[in-house]
Amino acid sequence: MAQQRDFDPREFRGAIGAFPTGVTVITTRDGDGARVGITANSFNSVSLDPPMVLFGLARSARSLSAFNQAEHWAVHILSAGQEALSNRFAKSGVDKFAGVEIEEGIAGLPLLAGCSARMQCRTAFRYEGGDHIIFVGEVLALDRSEATPLVFHAGKYALATRKSASLSLSQAATGEAGFDENFLGYLLARAHFQFYERVRENVVRHSLDDVEYFVLSVLSVQDGRDLARINAHFAYTGQAATPELLAGLCRRGLLRGGDGALHYLTPEGRQLTLELIAGAKALEAEVLGKLGEWDAASLRNLVKQLVLHTNLGHPHPWDEAAAA
């Protein structure tokens, strides 16, 4: 009944990598009481009653004898910010615990802080699994936080992002040539304008238009720019301030001209701008609150990637500030 395999190890690793997992660090103490820790994504739950989890450890791992002898071990489900910890515990030949904040758990288990969840276990079974040993542990104690977990997928770190509902109940088929709710250009325009619509309410309330608001915002990051440099920072919108618009803001006491046609915010102008930005940030907090902390982090992350990939060379307001 022996069957020949039709794939090589590289293909197997690729297929296994298609299964996304969290990342854990598993710690114990060796026979001499020294702290031992490894990074593993071959973790999973096994049983609810009694509560049991498992992980796989290579027969070739340096830490094998420590885990073979240890009665207890602790699983740490890493949070999104703990990429460095994952990398550190995946290496060998370094003092993995140096400088890491450690608490002591059951039987002196070294416990790491800042994880999404932690489970302290007692070995229940050790099973053969090819070139690995499968450790099954009964969970004796656990704690958790609301921190977004780190994800490992296709050999890279990732975040878990909740799946969305459809935009509207009526998903009319619009044919090959039309656009629908999956067209990114439409989604971005809706997202931008719907967000800005409520920022704009505040802007209009102060008798400002969009371009005037952009001018004030740009100067609030770095004061003292001339018209060309102001405009360079929102050229991406397709809009531009005119000398007349700047003169109007000066007449209203929000800007003052300076040497060499540079413009500066007056104290009144700075106060108003900070108020408008504070309003926009309050709106941001409200919107992101609806998404939840985890998806908000992913959204920022992806829109940043998009901005990087589509930038035709426009500066960011703080680029010039940093150069100045």
Added chain:
Amino acid sequence: MAQQRDFDPREFRGAIGAFPTGVTVITTRDGDGARVGITANSFNSVSLDPPMVLFGLARSARSLSAFNQAEHWAVHILSAGQEALSNRFAKSGVDKFAGVEIEEGIAGLPLLAGCSARMQCRTAFRYEGGDHIIFVGEVLALDRSEATPLVFHAGKYALATRKSASLSLSQAATGEAGFDENFLGYLLARAHFQFYERVRENVVRHSLDDVEYFVLSVLSVQDGRDLARINAHFAYTGQAATPELLAGLCRRGLLRGGDGALHYLTPEGRQLTLELIAGAKALEAEVLGKLGEWDAASLRNLVKQLVLHTNLGHPHPWDEAAAA
């Protein structure tokens, strides 16, 4: 040495849920040759040489005897679009395979299509694991696709989103009150305008302005609307068409007026609009190609959530089309 557990089963499920996983459907045939399948996220790789994987099955599962007797089983790592398949195989008492496209694998294993990866296995070990049995299988055959995998995390479906780099090298600290590259309003504006900037090049080349383009796009989804209904569909941009603008498009032969002030695309107008949309879609494909298929799916997903959460009641172009 017995230690009392200080948590209840609900807390254990919560802690385990903090570990993100992919979702698999595992299939086999029972003693009568009938197809059997279950949804499982307690899957993992075990060994590279020989290639082995494992999954856990509750002792109480109806399919336990089938898997106990079967020599072979197939693991399907589900792709992001296979949520319905996941739900279907998680239920009992339904014909899980009804209407599902099936191929036959080793020893007649039922194989599902459209997955991120598939592995056909022969049982190597069956181990005790509390209220579950751990099945370890040697992988005999595998295949995979580039489809984004489905993720399960904290009891919900999710997507895996690659972690991103920073926007620019100069991350000037802008203080509490200013805005920086993490301000969502800024990121959305950059993403929208940078994307639209290149769409606009094409629009301008045809001597159209933004609002004229919006009018043509809205009519391409559903023809024959009056000025108020046209404008309702891009009111979210803060812009509006005037009667003069519509008259101008009519003079250029792109629109024609009809009964009751309804406006329609002429064949020439429709042709031009489809060209512009095709250009925008080519741009979308280029941009999403840079992100990669997986992150593109996550980005769409998150921006959709944002659009749902920030919509103050503006219709989508296809809403009215569906109602008509």
